[in-house]
Amino acid sequence: MISKKPIRRREDRSDQTQKRILRAAVREFSTHGLSGARTDRIAESAKVNKALLYYYFKSKQGLYAAAVENVAARVVENALTGFDPKYSAGEMLLRSALNHFDRILTQREFQSLLQQEMIRFRSGKGGSIPVLFRTAFAPLIQKMREAVETGTRTGELCRMDWLQVVYSIFGANVFYFLSAPMMELALPVEPFAPKVLKQRREIAVQFLGSALFTDRVAGAKLADRILCEMPMPRVTNVQARIEDFHARRKTL
Amino acid sequence: MISKKPIRRREDRSDQTQKRILRAAVREFSTHGLSGARTDRIAESAKVNKALLYYYFKSKQGLYAAAVENVAARVVENALTGFDPKYSAGEMLLRSALNHFDRILTQREFQSLLQQEMIRFRSGKGGSIPVLFRTAFAPLIQKMREAVETGTRTGELCRMDWLQVVYSIFGANVFYFLSAPMMELALPVEPFAPKVLKQRREIAVQFLGSALFTDRVAGAKLADRILCEMPMPRVTNVQARIEDFHARRKTL
DNA sequence: TACTTTTAACTAACCAGTTAATCAATGATA
């Protein structure tokens, strides 16, 4: 933003504008949905002419697909960290819960896009769900299943349905962020304030610790230890949040 | 559908067409979103002229608002059943979890609309969230909070953050239905098959029973008892499911 | 007749996608 040295090499320049378009597209699609998004708005926010969108991504659909893939790729990389075999099964689960929370926190657009894709998929159109599923989702729940099964076999965890564990972990996190706008109206706190987020994150893991483990106290202790080792990431996405804020102001 | 006796009274006739429009609108908006929905399609599916939509509901936005309110109203009525003071705090919570599951199951459109409204709300525009919040959401979580607090005071429930309980209960249910289309790709089962639904519903309550209660075994037993008293409702919405099916076929 | 409900046909705006022309690196040539 600040450095104004013009890019000389043609390729680099083109790459950069493509990235700019993609960033703008992710923002637009995640806040307005596929049909609500406006190509003019994307072009304007990427500071390029609208025709460029079609030059690089042939159609609105194409741009949308590229946007979804782009965010998905960013997610996949760190989805499986935490399943290091040096950890016990229970620890893997708690770590993946934290991982999931942090991922939603740092990549909010992904969540919006994913939810919208889910609705689209349910009402018939193929969309990107199958791809997302194969690349991001399937490997993760497979790992979780294995962890629950070994955990119950060794007696570390309570005897329980592995799917229910998946639903509990993901569900609580997803619902937290999903319901945040509404909760904002209910509670005397701002759900996206760093302090509140941090506390929520801790409580969620502690809850899992005492809900999943045979030895409740040991589970809670383990949760505390992991929390020390995995501090909450800083939310770097400041620019987007500022833009959000202004968009909000304008429409009030 | 079958009975063809024409309605004589003007008022009744008008009422009925309004309802037909509203039903069609709910279907259209919940599958396509506000901006994806087409007024022509709503009119056609309600078997009225498009101008009637504007006669009764002045604008697309107005129709949308009416649709959301309509579904919300249906939800509110049975949200608070289960908080009968004759039950213990723990029982209230388990019952409300089942209630919530059944509500999503029988009124799927509400969920879609609500989620879309949540995204809309986050990205600035007021929408119906504040209304929905006051009428449906706030009273419910208030009751849940009270239940958790009395439950922990009496020692029936584990000492835990009441909000975390809310997130766990709602989260698991919401996430089950939200992720169902994706899970369909992951699992060898159809998540909307009555048998699968029934099993999931049971496991979810049993999980809560042993996660929330100080006495895990007692919690699980209570869950079983409640499950007997609250059998899964039949999904009456056959027409919508058939239409869904056909819509799906067409777009493949 | 007087009033409400419903319709066919229309319009104005919007918006995805196109076109043809311009601009600026690049690399070949003398």
Place this chain on the structure above:
DNA sequence: TATCATTGATTAACTGGTTAGTTAAAAGTA
């Protein structure tokens, strides 16, 4: 190394189909 055709990147202006919303008249009911 100065020149210039080539090619990729970018734009302003346009187009045509779509869609929310209107109007004026017809049909139905009290």
